[in-house]
Structures are given as structure tokens and as C-alpha cells.
Amino acid sequence: MIDINRFDATVRSVPDGGVTSAKGFKAAGVHAGFRKNPERLDMAMVVADELCAGAGVFTTNRFCAAPVTVCRENLGEGGCGMVRGLVVNSGNANAATGEEGLSVARETCDIASQVLACEHNQVLVASTGVIGVPLPIGSFETGIPQACDELSRSGGAAAARAIMTTDTHPKEYAVSYETETLEYVGSTFTVGGMCKGSGMIMPNMATMICCITTDAPVEPETLHGLLSGVVAKTFNKVTVDSDTSTNDTCIMMASGAAAPGVQPIQEGTDAYEELERAVRIVCEALARAIASDGEGASRLVTVNVTGAPSDEDADTAARAVANSPLVKTAIAGRDCNWGRIAMALGKCGVAFDQRDVSIDIMDIPVCRGGLTVPFDEDEALRRFEAPEIIITADLGAGDGSATVWTCDLTHDYVSINGDYRS
16 A cells, blocks of 8 residues: 555545545445346445536547446536436446447436436446447346445445456545645545456556545536546556556546535645645555556556656656566566566667666666666565565656556466456
């Protein structure tokens, strides 16, 4: 887990926190019939007690899924609006399903809106699972009323399990902080979230499937700007296999329940900075959880690149290392083979002089001035037993820097994806 003290010592982790840690939200996870196993939860709902601010960012994959299209329709051009809740199913992506898939996604919103007594465009939807298979509406017709009956403040854990596909465990996190701003003095705000993601992971302007909640007062437009900025620094820095999903969806809702009747938080204020910091802590924790739970992964890998001509160049270089199958398999094999890192840096198109490059693996200097530095192989093997492998490269070409999270590549990745539809 991340060290939240490097952000702000006043931000506290919420024990067993998740998407319902913030006031004003309930959730549920049920078996609705999208999966054959009756013991497996496969549909989640996260619902606000009242209409609240909502915002979303989504995949840039042109083969986008029907729920992504419908969410964009419901939120409008600005990617934000007033919403009541989110419905997520697992086991079927409802992607590449044509007009029939769009009809099912829209009808899902209709069913939920009738149960929740709101407008259909105030419900958002997301799906995850196999692409190209028709999604039956019947499971929503029975599952949504069942989930609504089970909505509770303690339902976040079940919701997080219900959205899993090849994830090995649910992913949840929450923090709270007492604001130090005069406008909201005495108020304690909470940010919580859940997500799923394990394979087909390299988000681009979104995340896999994620729901973030807060009880701070925020207007929809402000919320969208905050979410977009944080996603760019967290979920968009994750890559498991370099593939951007057709279904990437990140939804955030703000109930304002922790400070009712006050003016919403505005961008550019101290209160905004506090909230943004808390949202980033939650999103970074979830992003790292996705990388460490990559399909078949045995290690979380953090790639730090410094000394690039620009931050964008640093990101390009870091992704080249993080996405390299040769680097990832070397880590799986506990092989401190820095030549593969140098190869990935050199092919990425960023301008630098190899004579200025330094590379460290797990704080072991392995390359200086583009040349080998002798190191203790036994000590390297010992350090490779850590749950997180850190690679640091300085290109010596500027002030740009970036961090990208990934995982190693094992035989299990092939096994999982070789029979994904089975």
C-alpha cells in the first residue's frame, strides 16, 4: 500500500474502507445470473441517498462498449451531471453487440430509474467480461430489484467482489481528513472507491471499471475536472499488457453529505487542493492494486524515469520499459538483466545520449554512463524476493520525470488468456 504520509499526514486511511465509506452512499453485490456459478456475485449497484454530482471518464478505444456510449449520452458533452447511481455487471462486456447492446444498456438505466424513482439518464452503467456476446436484459430485470433491496452502508465489499473478472481479490480503499479551511471548518470529508482490473490493462483517459465516492460538496463540472486530472496521474500510469480496454469506465460521485447546505468546493481553493490530494491517494492505491494483481503476476513493478527532455518523454520511456515483454519476463525470472531496460529505453523514440544514462534495479546501481556497473548477483536475487520491484532510469537529458506501474509476465498470463472464454 502507498505511504499516504508523503501526501499529507492529516489524511487517514479508513480501516476496511471502500466505496460506501463516504456518507450518503449505499451499495450491494448480488448474483443476477450473468455467470453460471450461482455462488459468484456478478452485479453491483452503488447508489446515492439523493441525487448528487456525478462525473465520468471513459476509454478512448474506438471499439467502445455499449455502456460507455450510454454513460456518455447520460452525462452529456461535459462528462458530468446529476446522478443517482451506478449499475455494473461482470461476466459480459456488452461490447461489439451493436444496436441490441445499446438497447440493453439503455433499458438497464430505465429499470434502475424506476426502482430508484429518478430519471433514466441519472443512472450510469458499466459492464466487464467477454466481448462480442449478447447481454441478456432478463438478469437486470431480476437483479436490479434484488440489489436495491440489499443496498446498505456495509454493501461496498460485496459490490467490489461482484465486479471482478480475472481479479484474484477485490480492490477497495478509502481515506478521510478533517478540513483545515475556514469555509468548512469542523467538517471531516471521506473519499472511497472500488475498482476491478487485471488484464487488458493500459488505460487511456480512464480506468478499467472504477467507482469513486466522496461526501464533500462539489458541483458536477468541478468534479469532472478534478477526476480527469487525478486519473491522468494515477490510473493512466498503469499498464499490465499495453492493451486499452473497450469498456474502461471511471465514475465519481459527490454527495455533499458531510457538509450539507454549504457552498460547493471551487477549483483553485485550499479546499479543492485538500480534496484533490485525498482523491489522488485513493486512486493511486487502487491503481497500484491493479498493477500488482495483473493476470498471472507475482510482482508489482514500479518504473521511475527521470532526466528526460520533458514529462511526456519520461512517460513514453517509462511505458516502453513497463510494456516490454523481455523486461517483464526477466523480472519474473529474478534476472537482474539491465540490458533489457536499456533496450526498451533506446527504442522508445525519446532523445538522449546513452553515455548519460544511469539505471538502478532495487536500489542496486547496474549502469552508469551507459556502461555496466559490477554488482553482487546474490544480493540482487535476494532483493528480487520483495513484493515490489523498483526500476529507476535517469536519461541525463533534462528535467522530465514520470512513474508507471506494471507487473511481471509469467506463464500464468498465457494460461489465463489462452482459455479466457472457457
